[in-house]
Amino acid sequence: MPTSLETSLFIRACRRQPLERTPIWVMRQAGRYLPEYRELRAKHDFLTVCRTPELAAEVTVQPIRRYGFDAAILFSDILLICQALGMDVEFNPGPVFKSRIESLADVSKLHTGEVAEKLSFVPGAVRASRELLKGETPLIGFAGAPFTVATYMVEGGGSRNFERIKSLLFTAPEAANALLDTLTQGTIEYLGSQAEAGADALMLFDTHAGLLAPEEFDRYVAGPVDKVARAMARYNVPIIYYSNGTAGALKRISQLPVQVVGLDFRMDIGSARDILGPNLAVQGNMDPVSLLAGPDQVRRRARQVLESNAGRPGHIFNLGHGILPNAPLECVQALVDTVREWRPTA
Amino acid sequence: MPTSLETSLFIRACRRQPLERTPIWVMRQAGRYLPEYRELRAKHDFLTVCRTPELAAEVTVQPIRRYGFDAAILFSDILLICQALGMDVEFNPGPVFKSRIESLADVSKLHTGEVAEKLSFVPGAVRASRELLKGETPLIGFAGAPFTVATYMVEGGGSRNFERIKSLLFTAPEAANALLDTLTQGTIEYLGSQAEAGADALMLFDTHAGLLAPEEFDRYVAGPVDKVARAMARYNVPIIYYSNGTAGALKRISQLPVQVVGLDFRMDIGSARDILGPNLAVQGNMDPVSLLAGPDQVRRRARQVLESNAGRPGHIFNLGHGILPNAPLECVQALVDTVREWRPTA
Numbered sequence: 001m002p003t004s005l006e007t008s009l010f011i012r013a014c015r016r017q018p019l020e021r022t023p024i025w026v027m028r029q030a031g032r033y034l035p036e037y038r039e040l041r042a043k044h045d046f047l048t049v050c051r052t053p054e055l056a057a058e059v060t061v062q063p064i065r066r067y068g069f070d071a072a073i074l075f076s077d078i079l080l081i082c083q084a085l086g087m088d089v090e091f092n093p094g095p096v097f098k099s100r101i102e103s104l105a106d107v108s109k110l111h112t113g114e115v116a117e118k119l120s121f122v123p124g125a126v127r128a129s130r131e132l133l134k135g136e137t138p139l140i141g142f143a144g145a146p147f148t149v150a151t152y153m154v155e156g157g158g159s160r161n162f163e164r165i166k167s168l169l170f171t172a173p174e175a176a177n178a179l180l181d182t183l184t185q186g187t188i189e190y191l192g193s194q195a196e197a198g199a200d201a202l203m204l205f206d207t208h209a210g211l212l213a214p215e216e217f218d219r220y221v222a223g224p225v226d227k228v229a230r231a232m233a234r235y236n237v238p239i240i241y242y243s244n245g246t247a248g249a250l251k252r253i254s255q256l257p258v259q260v261v262g263l264d265f266r267m268d269i270g271s272a273r274d275i276l277g278p279n280l281a282v283q284g285n286m287d288p289v290s291l292l293a294g295p296d297q298v299r300r301r302a303r304q305v306l307e308s309n310a311g312r313p314g315h316i317f318n319l320g321h322g323i324l325p326n327a328p329l330e331c332v333q334a335l336v337d338t339v340r341e342w343r344p345t346a
Numbered sequence: 347m348p349t350s351l352e353t354s355l356f357i358r359a360c361r362r363q364p365l366e367r368t369p370i371w372v373m374r375q376a377g378r379y380l381p382e383y384r385e386l387r388a389k390h391d392f393l394t395v396c397r398t399p400e401l402a403a404e405v406t407v408q409p410i411r412r413y414g415f416d417a418a419i420l421f422s423d424i425l426l427i428c429q430a431l432g433m434d435v436e437f438n439p440g441p442v443f444k445s446r447i448e449s450l451a452d453v454s455k456l457h458t459g460e461v462a463e464k465l466s467f468v469p470g471a472v473r474a475s476r477e478l479l480k481g482e483t484p485l486i487g488f489a490g491a492p493f494t495v496a497t498y499m500v501e502g503g504g505s506r507n508f509e510r511i512k513s514l515l516f517t518a519p520e521a522a523n524a525l526l527d528t529l530t531q532g533t534i535e536y537l538g539s540q541a542e543a544g545a546d547a548l549m550l551f552d553t554h555a556g557l558l559a560p561e562e563f564d565r566y567v568a569g570p571v572d573k574v575a576r577a578m579a580r581y582n583v584p585i586i587y588y589s590n591g592t593a594g595a596l597k598r599i600s601q602l603p604v605q606v607v608g609l610d611f612r613m614d615i616g617s618a619r620d621i622l623g624p625n626l627a628v629q630g631n632m633d634p635v636s637l638l639a640g641p642d643q644v645r646r647r648a649r650q651v652l653e654s655n656a657g658r659p660g661h662i663f664n665l666g667h668g669i670l671p672n673a674p675l676e677c678v679q680a681l682v683d684t685v686r687e688w689r690p691t692a
Binding site for chain 2: 163167169170171210212215216217245246247249251265266267271272286287289290297301304320
């Protein structure tokens with residue numbers, strides 16, 4: 001019943017409707033900063049939680065119970081698709097790949113066409129989460145954007161300088177193109193399966209999109225996102241595109257067929273919206289590290305972010321990056337309270 | 347004799363004078379991609395080269411001899427100032443600090459007031475380099491910008507997520523302010539000593555400036571750079587401010603009292619100059635990784651960068667980040683030839 005949540009603050013903000021208050025959720029809200037999450041994870045490892053719809057759903061709703069966020073986001077991981085493509089990935093806790101993609105031959109060995117099937121527990125978790133959410137809170141399904149997932153597959157995990165992925169783009173563009181095509185197709189299947197299971201919105205995380213010059217951004221970041229977003233249009237749910245370190249690419253981002261642009265913390269919202277234009281909602285963008293500065297500073301910073309939006313319709317409050325595991329609960333509470341109580345002064 | 351080089355292409359470009367062609371040099375041009383550099387380094391370790399004016403000068407002029415770049419940059423390191431402040435830093439090859447700055451008490455233990463004295467080999471290297479350059483090529487002196495140097499001192503070396511420095515800014519702002527004040531003062535002494543020794547231009551490297559939201563950028567990045575640049579004004583040489591990942595902060599950067607803004611590769615030059623305004627020259631901004639793509643691609647990309655400047659006076663061609671150690675010599679040659687032969691078509 002995705003339609004029943006069309007009147008929620010979150011979905012209406014995605015559609016840029018004028019609202020009585022600004023909705024809020026935070027990236028990685030189902031995570032280690034929550035004691036109830038750590039308690040559950042003490043009993044079950046990370047992948048088990050991802051792969052067991054009941055456990056994933058339980059974790060998904062934990063932050064809704066505690067803080068009443070205006071949207072839930074499915075507990076999952078952007079790198080599960082790599083496992084479905086046949087790569088051996090462990091999480092301890094950062095991702096470590098047993099092998100790396102280095103050539104076209106490596107790409108051709110990936111198991112395409114089985115992604116949605118191998119990840120069928122994810123739509124299962126969507127259904128289980130929606131049941132727990134009782135039609136009261138919209139649920140965001142998500143995937144990693146193709147370029148960001150590709151960086152992990154080529155680097156073999158996280159990276160400091162991303163030299164391998166960048167070298168691949170410039171020295172083996174046919175391998176890079178094939179990898180991104182494979183990921184684009186897999187993401188379309190995988191994200192589509194979440195929409196079909198009832199996700200109320202879909203989000204693409206492009207954490208590493210900020211590594212590239214305009215030409216490569218266009219080809220390897222924006223091109224794949226464009227294809228995924230177009231394929232999702234038939235589900236008629238809002239699509240959110242989050243990227244990081246891309247203040248210089250906002251003009252290109254404004255041309256993507258999405259409804260909401262997730263902003264990192266490096267630019268104030270008003271300046272970003274000036275570039276993005278009037279047809280996009282925005283989500284963001286408080287620096288997650290500012291949650292460590294104590295409740296008073298959190299309140300001040302939250303108001304600063306709200307004010308920088310200058311009252312334009314279509315703002316979903318969020319952090320500019322995932323919440324840190326050491327964010328104090330009282331600071332998260334101060335954040336939620338501040339956003340919920342805030343009304344534009346103008 | 348700094349005045350003798352006022353008519354050089356490089357200095358005239360810094361002053362936004364119309365020129366017959368675009369000058370070029372590349373960041374880290376005195377470095378590992380050069381066989382003559384590797385040969386010298388096989389005999390002397392990194393710090394010995396930095397600390398011995400004759401060796402530093404020899405390395406400084408190596409890329410001028412091979413490629414005839416339009417500016418030389420002193421061979422040195424932005425972290426030498428940390429040693430002068432009393433910290434134990436090794437280079438193997440990345441910097442590793444034996445201890446980290448974690449508190450105001452740690453900052454107060456730094457040996458201030460001896461920076462220029464302890465780094466007196468650096469103006470020595472300026473003088474030795476200028477002798478080898480024979481008044482034919484301008485010499486750039488440089489320092490790390492205070493915030494970037496602070497990140498190394500707080501992280502204890504390079505970093506992937508910069509969690510320590512960001513936490514310090516938000517949880518111990520008095521320690522962060524004291525550290526930045528110490529570095530600002532030291533940088534003024536140190537960079538001033540290079541100007542007094544005859545550096546024809548001064549450059550500040552702010553590689554990690556792109557980590558921050560606008561409020562922290564203003565306080566911890568722009569504030570210190572502003573102070574250093576103001577103190578250098580009396581030397582009447584062009585000041586270049588390079589930062590990385592700061593496309594969202596260009597408006598603030600345009601207010602700094604510098605003459606040239608060094609751009610990373612994430613935004614085309616024309617768009618950046620639209621934000622920076624007409625009173626600043628720019629330096630950049632080809633992606634260094636594109637030098638791995640072969641001479642034909644290098645020529646195409648170099649022309650793309652030149653054309654994106656749209657013929658505005660005040661463009662110094664450079665890479666958007668340091669040249670990679672595995673950049674092929676023939677590709678560097680293709681780059682230099684392309685820039686040197688290029689004339690605007692309009």
